[in-house]
Amino acid sequence: MPDDYRKPRRACVQKPFSCNNSTMIIIPFTSPEATLENAGGKGANLARLTRAGFDVPRGFIVSTAAYRAFVAENGLQALISSVLNGLDLHSPPDQLEAASAQIRAGFPAGLMNQETESALRAEYAALRPVIEEGAPSDPVNSSAPGETSRSTVFGLSSSVGLSVAVRSSATAEDLPDLSFAGQQDTYLNIIGEAQVLKAVVDCWSSLWTARAIGYRMRNNLGGQAAKTGVKSLETFDSLALAVIVQELVPSEVSGVLFTANPLTGLLSESVVNATFGLGEALVSGQVEPDHFVVDSLSGAINEVTLGA
Structure with a gap:
C-alpha cells in the first residue's frame, strides 16, 4: 500500500474531531463519547478505565465512522456482500479462507480520505516520545525524579515516532455472551506515520478474517448470520471496526x-x-x-x- 492514502474527492466526514458520535474520526481515551457503537468493545472499555483514573498507556481510538467511510468510498460493501453470499454455516474452512482473502485484498487496494489520514497523522505525532534531557514528560507517563520515562525506554528521536500497538476493536466483541477474543488482528511495534496508516487499514480488513466470519456464523450473530456472517445485508452498517493506536509498553x-x-x-x-x-x-x-x-x-x- 502506498504511503499516501489520500484520494481527491469531496470528503464524507467534514469535522474529524467532532463530538457527534456518527462523524467523529478520532476519539480520545478521555472522551465520555466513547461507546460500543463508535469505539468498539475494547476501545469503549479503555476509555472507561482512563476516565476512572487507571494508568492506561497513552493512545486514541480511530472510530467506526472512519471504517465505514473507507468501505463506502472504496466500494467494498458490494464486494463483501457478494463474497459472503457464497457462504453458509456448513462452509468448510478452506472456503472461509478463500472468501476472507478475497475480501481482505480489497482493503490495501483502497485509499483513505484526506480527513481521516490527516487526523491520524496529527494524533500519532502527538504521541511522539520526548527524549531530550530535561524536557517535560507527558502527564500520563510522568516519572519520578531519577526514573526513566516509558517513552525514553524506546530510545527514539521525536522525528521517528513512538512505537505503538495498533489494535482492533469491533462493535461485536467484549459482549456479555460473546468475547470475540483473537478473532481480529493486532499489530505490535509499529513505528512511523506510514506504517501506522497501513496497520490501521490492515486492522479494518481483519474484521473479515476467516475465523471472524466463521465465529459470527457459529454464534448466530443476527438473524441471517448462518448465511452471511453478518446480521443481514440490509443492516450491514451495524458491523464495523474501530482501531486503537496505543503506546507500546515494552x-x-x-x-x-x-x-x-x-x-x-x-x-x-x-x-x-x-x-x-x-x-x-x-x-x-x-x-x-x-x-x-x-x-x-x-x-x-x-x-x-x-x-x-
Whole structure:
C-alpha cells in the first residue's frame, strides 16, 4: 500500500474531531463519547478505565465512522456482500479462507480520505516520545525524579515516532455472551506515520478474517448470520471496526486476569495467565503460560501451574 492514502474527492466526514458520535474520526481515551457503537468493545472499555483514573498507556481510538467511510468510498460493501453470499454455516474452512482473502485484498487496494489520514497523522505525532534531557514528560507517563520515562525506554528521536500497538476493536466483541477474543488482528511495534496508516487499514480488513466470519456464523450473530456472517445485508452498517493506536509498553512480563474462574465459573476465584515478554504470544496461543488461581477476597494463591 502506498504511503499516501489520500484520494481527491469531496470528503464524507467534514469535522474529524467532532463530538457527534456518527462523524467523529478520532476519539480520545478521555472522551465520555466513547461507546460500543463508535469505539468498539475494547476501545469503549479503555476509555472507561482512563476516565476512572487507571494508568492506561497513552493512545486514541480511530472510530467506526472512519471504517465505514473507507468501505463506502472504496466500494467494498458490494464486494463483501457478494463474497459472503457464497457462504453458509456448513462452509468448510478452506472456503472461509478463500472468501476472507478475497475480501481482505480489497482493503490495501483502497485509499483513505484526506480527513481521516490527516487526523491520524496529527494524533500519532502527538504521541511522539520526548527524549531530550530535561524536557517535560507527558502527564500520563510522568516519572519520578531519577526514573526513566516509558517513552525514553524506546530510545527514539521525536522525528521517528513512538512505537505503538495498533489494535482492533469491533462493535461485536467484549459482549456479555460473546468475547470475540483473537478473532481480529493486532499489530505490535509499529513505528512511523506510514506504517501506522497501513496497520490501521490492515486492522479494518481483519474484521473479515476467516475465523471472524466463521465465529459470527457459529454464534448466530443476527438473524441471517448462518448465511452471511453478518446480521443481514440490509443492516450491514451495524458491523464495523474501530482501531486503537496505543503506546507500546515494552513489558518484561504480560498476563491476562479473569475475575471469575473461567473453568469452574466460581466468582470467588480469580485466574491469572502470565508469560515473559509481550502479551501477543499469550493471547494468540503461541505459548503455554504460567497459571495462577487466586482467592479473590484474601489474595491467597490457591494453585500454581508453570507453563512450558
